[in-house]
Amino acid sequence: MKKAGKTLLCFAIVCVLVLCSVFAGKEEKPGKEAAAKTAAAKETDSVLEIKKGAKERSQYIIAIDAGHQQHANSATEPVGPGSKTKKAKVSGGAVGVATKTPEYKLTLQVAKKLKKELEEKGYQVYMVRTKNNVNISNKQRAERANKSGADIYIRIHADASSSSSVRGASMLYPSLKNPYVKNLSKSSKKLSNCILKSYCKKTGIKSRGLFTRDDLTGTNWSKIPVTLIEMGFLTNSAEDRYMQKTANQKKMAVGIANGVDDYFGF
Ligand SMILES: [Zn+2]
Structure with missing residues (x-):
């Protein structure tokens, strides 16, 4: 029980x-x-x-032009829509005083790394050129960027001076008086400022500031905010050597990519 x-x-x-x-x-x-x-x-x-x-990063397209090419093209083209002034289609570019590396090789090396950085962030990227042996004029480069549907156009260059002591990075953008693209001046200045700040911060390269230029064919044919970065001086042996190191090129690309983030507000 x-x-x-x-x-x-x-x-x-x-x-x-x-x-x-x-x-x-x-x-x-x-x-x-x-x-x-x-x-x-x-x-x-x-x-x-x-x-x-703002839109998501994936909704933005960034056009990148690696300045110059293996062979210069001295045939001329108008510097802007409707202009009677003509300039060479593609100038030769500078050469590294210490490494002897031509500008067209350096710009493509950095452009490719920039593409990678931007894509890792989620942006879409359009490359004007991916090889050195091309023949694309500065006007055609801008037209390709316009056609690509890109939101901004970044032109990659390196500087040269008759004085080997001159160094630093600068950005070139169209002025408010530019006869072809004055409507792009304000946004291009903002883009230039964002990129220069983060580029110099990341690389430690001295900032020379922002400069207006209304004589650049590749800028004057653009229909989207456009900036040209002079990443450093190939005529300065320290900067030439710095820019040729792969690890430094990565920093340069990250600096530019971070500037793109700042421009779009990410
Ligand atoms: Zn150049």
Whole structure:
């Protein structure tokens, strides 16, 4: 009899426990629903935020032109739409005083690394050239960038001076008086400023500042905000050597890519 009593008690306890868990389960349900509702609300909020604010990185296209090419093209073309002034289609570019590396090789090396950095961030990238042995005029380069659907156009160059002590990076953009693209001046200045700041911060290269230039064919034919970066001086042996190191080129690319983020507000 004692044994039967214990068994009954055990059965009763088990029943209570089972009932409790059933009720507990029922009580849990509205909690889960509430959580699901909150998650849905959060999702809606973030969707609204994207709609309200800037686009996502993946919705932007960045056009990159690696300045110059293996062989210069001295045939001429108008410096801007409707212009009677003509300049060489592609000039020869500078050569590293210490490493003897031509500018066209350096610009493509950095442009390729910049493409990688921007794509890793999520941007779409359009490359005007991916090889050194091409023949694309500065006007054609701008037209390719325009056609690509890009939002901004970055022209990669390195500087030269008759004085070997001159060093530093600068950005060239169209002025408010530019006869062809004055409407792009303000946005191009902002883009130039964002890139120069982050480029110099990342590389430690001295900033020479922003300069307006209205005589650049590749800038004057652009239909999108455009900047030309002079990454450093090939005529300065320290900067020439710096720019030829792969690890430094990565820093240069990261600096430019971070500037693109700043421009779009990321
Ligand atoms: Zn150049």
